[in-house]
Amino acid sequence: MFLNFFYNPFAMKSSELKKKYIEFFKKKGHKEIINAPLVPENDPTVLFTTAGMHPLVPFLLGEKHPAGKRLVNVQKCIRTGDIDEVGDEVHLTFFEMLGNWSLGDYFKEGAIKMSYEFLTEVLGLDKNRIGVSCFLGDEDAERDNTSANAWEKLGIPKERIVFLGKEDNWWGPAGNTGPCGPDTEIFYYAGKNIPKKFNPRDKKWVEIWNDVFMEYNKIKGGGVELLEQKNVDTGMGIERTVAVLNGFSDVYEIDVLKSLMEKVSKIARGEDVRSKRIIVDHLRAAAFILNEGIAPSNLERGYVLRRLIRRAIRHGRLLGIQDRFCKEIVKEVFIVYKWNYFFREQFILDEVGKEEEKFASTLEQGLKITEKIFSKKTPIKKEKYLKLMQLPNHVEILKDLWNKKQAGKDYSIKEAKISKKEIDKAIITGKEGFLLYQSYGFPAEMIIELAMEKNLLFHRGGFRMELEKHQELSRTAMAGRFKSGLVDHSEKTTRLHTATHLLLQALRNILGDKNIIQKGSNITADRLRFDFNFPRKLTDDEIKKIEGEVNEQIIKGLEVNWKEVKLIDAKKIGITGVFEHKYGDRVKAYFIGDYSKELCSGPHVTNTNELRKFKIIKEESSSAGVRRIKAVLE
Ligand code: GLY
Numbered sequence: 081m082f083l084n085f086f087y088n089p090f091a092m093k094s095s096e097l098k099k100k101y102i103e104f105f106k107k108k109g110h111k112e113i114i115n116a117p118l119v120p121e122n123d124p125t126v127l128f129t130t131a132g133m134h135p136l137v138p139f140l141l142g143e144k145h146p147a148g149k150r151l152v153n154v155q156k157c158i159r160t161g162d163i164d165e166v167g168d169e170v171h172l173t174f175f176e177m178l179g180n181w182s183l184g185d186y187f188k189e190g191a192i193k194m195s196y197e198f199l200t201e202v203l204g205l206d207k208n209r210i211g212v213s214c215f216l217g218d219e220d221a222e223r224d225n226t227s228a229n230a231w232e233k234l235g236i237p238k239e240r241i242v243f244l245g246k247e248d249n250w251w252g253p254a255g256n257t258g259p260c261g262p263d264t265e266i267f268y269y270a271g272k273n274i275p276k277k278f279n280p281r282d283k284k285w286v287e288i289w290n291d292v293f294m295e296y297n298k299i300k301g302g303g304v305e306l307l308e309q310k311n312v313d314t315g316m317g318i319e320r321t322v323a324v325l326n327g328f329s330d331v332y333e334i335d336v337l338k339s340l341m342e343k344v345s346k347i348a349r350g351e352d353v354r355s356k357r358i359i360v361d362h363l364r365a366a367a368f369i370l371n372e373g374i375a376p377s378n379l380e381r382g383y384v385l386r387r388l389i390r391r392a393i394r395h396g397r398l399l400g401i402q403d404r405f406c407k408e409i410v411k412e413v414f415i416v417y418k419w420n421y422f423f424r425e426q427f428i429l430d431e432v433g434k435e436e437e438k439f440a441s442t443l444e445q446g447l448k449i450t451e452k453i454f455s456k457k458t459p460i461k462k463e464k465y466l467k468l469m470q471l472p473n474h475v476e477i478l479k480d481l482w483n484k485k486q487a488g489k490d491y492s493i494k495e496a497k498i499s500k501k502e503i504d505k506a507i508i509t510g511k512e513g514f515l516l517y518q519s520y521g522f523p524a525e526m527i528i529e530l531a532m533e534k535n536l537l538f539h540r541g542g543f544r545m546e547l548e549k550h551q552e553l554s555r556t557a558m559a560g561r562f563k564s565g566l567v568d569h570s571e572k573t574t575r576l577h578t579a580t581h582l583l584l585q586a587l588r589n590i591l592g593d594k595n596i597i598q599k600g601s602n603i604t605a606d607r608l609r610f611d612f613n614f615p616r617k618l619t620d621d622e623i624k625k626i627e628g629e630v631n632e633q634i635i636k637g638l639e640v641n642w643k644e645v646k647l648i649d650a651k652k653i654g655i656t657g658v659f660e661h662k663y664g665d666r667v668k669a670y671f672i673g674d675y676s677k678e679l680c681s682g683p684h685v686t687n688t689n690e691l692r693k694f695k696i697i698k699e700e701s702s703s704a705g706v707r708r709i710k711a712v713l714e
Contacts, residue, residue, distance in 0.1 A: 582676060
């Protein structure tokens with residue numbers, strides 16, 4: 081009795097929905113199959129499993145499944161396409177999907193009948209709140225009257241059935257090619273006054289289930305062919321359906337997500353619900369990705385993971401959380417899902433902890449630099465900015481503008497009435513973005529988010545160019561690492577490498593000897609060692625002045641650029657370097673503002689302010705006529 085007092089008889093939990101679904105389809109002759117790994121085993125073209133059908137592709141194509149022709153399961157999924165939308169009421173990066181399959185067994189009528197029975201008889205949904213959509217037909221497949229008739233036979237009135245085109249009523253393939261087909265989607269009306277007619281554009285009609293009729297195979301180069309067998313693939317997102325069943329418009333209200341939201345609220349000082357949702361979604365997804373043995377990195381899956389954790393950390397700061405908090409939330413994920421999943425808890429906690437440590441140490445300073453960069457820009461007026469962002473093709477428009485800008489042409493955006501000047505003043509350049517990425521570990525998406533909060537624009541194309549340039553240089557440096565004296569090409573050694581260029585120029589200026597050249601260099605992660613021709617010991621005063629001049633260039637924030645030049649021209653314009661034939665005919669020259677120009681294969685930082693502070697720790701003799709300086713950066 082006491083417990084009943086707290087029990088809401090209408091509330092449905094995720095675990096109950098799962099149980100009812102699996103039991104129902106088992107009774108209908110389906111075998112339960114495993115919840116497959118998040119990393120697809122058969123498809124190298126995608127990063128994560130995005131739907132229950134994903135691991136079943138070979139069987140939809142005709143291979144025999146050991147469990148038979150009728151299958152059912154719960155599948156964990158990751159979809160990153162809408163990651164920027166996360167923070168609203170419905171978008172999630174990680175979610176669980178219920179699915180049932182027919183591999184060449186029942187088809188449209190059978191699937192629709194079972195779906196309807198489950199919704200109305202098992203879950204007891206109000207028949208009067210159900211609407212469906214069917215495929216309108218095109219050159220690939222005909223109008224799906226079969227499904228519409230099946231719905232009508234079950235009692236769904238005509239005005240509750242709509243026909244829509246491919247963008248709405250076609251599903252798959254999950255990768256670039258593979259099984260796909262028209263679908264029929266089931267909607268539930270979540271509003272108060274139920275309209276007679278079903279309107280798929282009205283947000284109160286919430287999609288809860290999708291029955292896909294996979295009888296086609298999308299082939300390389302476009303077009304579809306008929307599969308050997310007619311399959312059914314259905315997908316029901318658990319979070320969204322549980323929300324609808326409970327009458328919540330916000331998926332974060334459902335049992336599992338609510339526990340996580342409450343955990344965040346306990347730690348947070350701020351109230352911003354969007355930030356809380358982002359933390360919950362991103363750290364839940366991160367825990368499941370880590371559980372696959374993937375660690376944060378700058379590549380592919382590891383990078384998705386890194387972005388999720390870092391964005392969560394920033395939103396933690398926005399909520400006034402000063403301490404480390406990610407592990408606490410992840411521990412709550414373990415608790416919430418302990419009956420359904422086995423977690424590699426220690427690995428996950430260690431990796432989340434390490435990533436948080438790493439990012440938290442650069443976040444503050446990175447945000448300061450961001451503020452400094454942003455303060456030099458002029459935000460676009462709010463109404464114009466919103467208008468621009470609402471243009472469905474605004475990314476393309478901006479790309480186009482930037483291309484034109486590179487070609488030196490004039491431009492303006494008619495639709496949003498934004499002029500070239502306004503855009504120019506509001507752009508965070510690729511170089512600026514790259515500085516935040518390289519030195520402070522800000523993912524590009526985070527820079528976009530920061531820019532959007534201030535009505536600024538981020539030159540993503542320019543950023544990509546910088547990234548590619550840097551990767552190319554890193555490769556070059558790897559190939560010739562002994563030549564340039566670099567042991568590796570980490571961020572630390574890159575900074576020290578740029579410092580040697582400044583040091584050489586400062587030596588020439590302060591010692592008043594233009595003929596000073598590099599006689600050798602060796603860089604580790606902790607320090608640089610630089611040998612140069614000079615006949616005597618340097619005085620303390622000289623060392624101070626050299627140090628001072630290098631630091632002056634750092635504070636100035638000089639841009640670092642490179643150009644490929646002909647060796648012969650390099651000599652003419654006074655570029656420093658060891659002019660040996662090994663450089664070939666065309667050589668790479670690095671320019672640090674107007675201060676230094678030197679032949680070098682790189683890599684270098686993009687701006688001297690990344691070096692922060694330079695300090696000489698030792699000056700000594702190396703060999704006859706050659707001095708050696710050891711120096712560090714803060
Ligand atoms: N595979 C069907 C769906 O994701 O809706």
